[in-house]
Amino acid sequence: MATKMRLQRFGKKVKPFYHIVIADGRAPRDGRFIEKIGTYNPVQNPAEINLKFEKALDWLQKGAQPTDTVKSILSLKGVLYKHHLLKGVKKGAITEAQAEAKFQKWLTEKEAKIEANRKSLEETDRNARKEVLEAETKIKEAREAELNKRRQAEEDAKAKVAKDAADAIAAEKAEKESKEVAEKIETEEAPAEEVKETPEEKTEEVAEPVAKETEVKEETPETKEETPEKKEEVAEPVAEKTEVKEETPEAKEETPEEKKEEDTSK
Incomplete structure (x- = not known):
């Protein structure tokens, strides 16, 4: 049976997260797998890799074929270099x-x-x-x-x-x-x-x-001038009165004679 070491995708669309698995080469990418040997998170910098070193070396020695991404991960972790040294030990070179x-x-x-x-x-x-x-x-x-x-x-x-x-x-x-x-x-x-x-x-x-x-004073002399005339006019009645008065004594004087005549007539 041809086995492969490949990644099985998990996580969200923009945040992928992978499992490193051993699966049958004929199985779909996210289908059934034989064994899980680690995880890979490419979102972090540097990428976070958790790998079971001995399990990965064992499957590599058994003939499992890694994909390109898994091969880079195995090289980074030293699995491929260790596999190379063990080949030299088997050959007797070291x-x-x-x-x-x-x-x-x-x-x-x-x-x-x-x-x-x-x-x-x-x-x-x-x-x-x-x-x-x-x-x-x-x-x-x-x-x-x-x-x-x-x-x-x-x-x-x-x-x-x-x-x-x-x-x-x-x-x-x-x-x-x-x-x-x-x-x-x-x-x-x-x-x-x-x-x-x-x-x-x-x-x-x-x-x-x-x-x-x-003006009044100026007019008053005229009045005063007029007054003498009045006085003259008044004087005339007075004169008349005096005449009357003068006549009255005569009348009075006549009265005794008249009295005598009357007495004699009696």
Whole structure:
């Protein structure tokens, strides 16, 4: 029976994970297998390989044929080199002790190379992360600087608006106060002008009555002149009265005679 050493796929679509199995060459890839001898995870860097060394060497000596990927894994782990040394021991080219010493030397060097490779990969990974972090910090600082600049601009704009509003309010207040002061000054000056104007008006008013009085006085002489006539007119009645009075004594004087005549007639 032709046996093969191959990979059996597991895992998700983007995260494959393989089992290293011994299976019949006529069986499907993910079908039945004879024995599982290890696992292989290519997602990690470096790739993670778990292999049963003695089982893999035994199946290789039995004639199992590895696939290309499994052959690379066996070469990396030293299974192929150990199989080669054991062939030399069988042929008598080297002793078993020499073969074991060569294998241990090769294994030590290989492990050192793998460790160095792992450290270099870790270093490069660390540097890459550091560079990414520095780039992110630079981007973050640039964004923060831009945000601070915008905030400062907004604050300056708000402060300017507030200052302009305060200046406008102060100017309006000052203008209002100046208007009030001007109105107060005008009101104070206005009564003084009225006071100053009122004596003139009074003098004019007084002058007018004086003029009227003078006219009246001027007219009064005429009246006075007219009064003598009235007096003369009055004097005439008085004269008449005096005449009457003068006549009355005569009448009185006549009365005794009349009395005597009356007495005599009696």
